[in-house]
Amino acid sequence: MERDTTEIAILSGKGGTGKTSITAAFAAMAKDIVLADCDVDAADLHLILQPVILYEESYASGVKAAINPDQCTGCGLCMDLCRFDAVERINGQYAIDKFACEGCGLCIMVCPENAIKSTLYQNNRLYFSQCRFGPLIYGKVGIAEENSGRLVARIREEAKKKAREVQANVILVDGPPGIGCPAISSVTGSDAVIAVTEPTKSGWHDLLRLIEMIKRFHSRIYVIVNKYDLNKKITKEIEEGLKERKIPVIGQIPYDEQVIHALIAGKSIPEYRKELSINHNLRTIWNKLLKKIVPVKLN
């Protein structure tokens, strides 16, 4: 019997702690893997993995209302009822602020003149690609668009399909910063979450909020302290704080300027320079993860 693919999400709360560099390094070490970049606001994994895009499609970025000025009698009912303050009155003329409209459609329902219509925007993109380590699915939210949570869910769905197709063991999800809608959408139902933090006061503050969010969705959490040697005092505080909360630290990674040079060269860390000692840390963490999370395939 074959077990399902294991899905591992990499998150951080605070941005810039090293999620994407670590994801790319794991990708280089893994076998039979599918990658999903769910940081749809700023998908960067493809900059290292440089995949070939096999095909792409547009994805609904949301519905927005628009008022037809010829039909509008200026009764103001839409403005009174809109909960998003998305109806503006400019020189006596009512209009929808497209940046504020969340597409609920209430104004369309209430307008006595039928003067408001909705338009579906398709400004989000979904990319199906192949890189040197395996398939990569990623998305891009249209400029100033919304619906990022649903786009993330769709990327994960497509990654799962792909994983079944190519019989991949592991799906690695590179998540967004934060703990809101797209971050929640990246962790719901995943098998484990790797939280990448750094020894800064903000890193720790943000990690605590992230942990609380992840706990709501019952995923297993493992923490990586990246750049741990930049501030050993804070690293120790983080480790002690996590111990109190019974959250395991799965490994530490030292600061190494070569990580940035690898990035500039468009390579993952293990590809850039095999001899870097940081590779040993990454390899140990990856092997530990596989042992802890990925069930043995019983063929």
Add this chain to the structure above:
Amino acid sequence: MIIAVVSGKGGTGKTTVSTGLFYYMQKHISAPVQLVDCDAEEPDCHIFLDAARISDIPIAVSMPEIDNKSCTYCGKCKKACAFNAIIMLPSADFIEVVHDMCHACGACAYVCPENAIHEIPVQIGEINFYRRKVNNDFFEGRIKIGSTLQTRVIRKTLKHLQEGGIVILDAPPGTSCPVVAVVTKADYVLMVTEPTPFGLYDLKLMTETVKQVNKKHGVIINKAGLGFDPLYRFLDNHHIPLVGEIPFKREFAKICAEGKILPAEEQQLEEIFGNIVENVLDGKGYN
């Protein structure tokens, strides 16, 4: 004047810049200066500022609850809900609004012919007010963990802006709706980036967003000196003003790690922030 501090990529130094500007301006400019932390998912400015928390107010929205005794399972609410937040199983006599998916728009209550839907206040976050020099010169929006309505939290937080003087808005990372909610409020958008391929790529996305909302803007390069020329070429080619550079130094990283304010700790950085402020205010008459 309202200045939004943004970046497509996370961790480029938005909060470092916001708190540095706030510190510098409060010290050197006589006009009132306010800082609002709009990164409601992970508000971090308070870690850097020596400010006393003086009050907080809850942010709530009205979310629907359905009384299944009055409900006839006509399905109008389910059809009206644009967010698929209503689960209805007539055979099991079950109908419910999933609050985690609800945007609190009020459409379901509006369409219900039986008056079976009433709304209750649900807290989605809070606004915390602090005092640094004067009451409420710094406040933050903070989303309740598990809520997905970050844009709503930001919009409600921004309603507490005081008119006049200078306002600094520390935005969340990214380029989508929560960021736009902040940027649309601003007169000037200050984009913080770093000289790496990620920094450049995300700056390009951010530049598109800023153009879309048609705002005056400039760039700060943080961790400068890492040696990535394409970033400078991009700024040149697109005529985007570079208003300041913060050099990469391990000591600076240490100051930030410990939650301290850069220009308060280093003379060199005080000068750099002074130049940034001059470039951004550019003869706006604040002194």
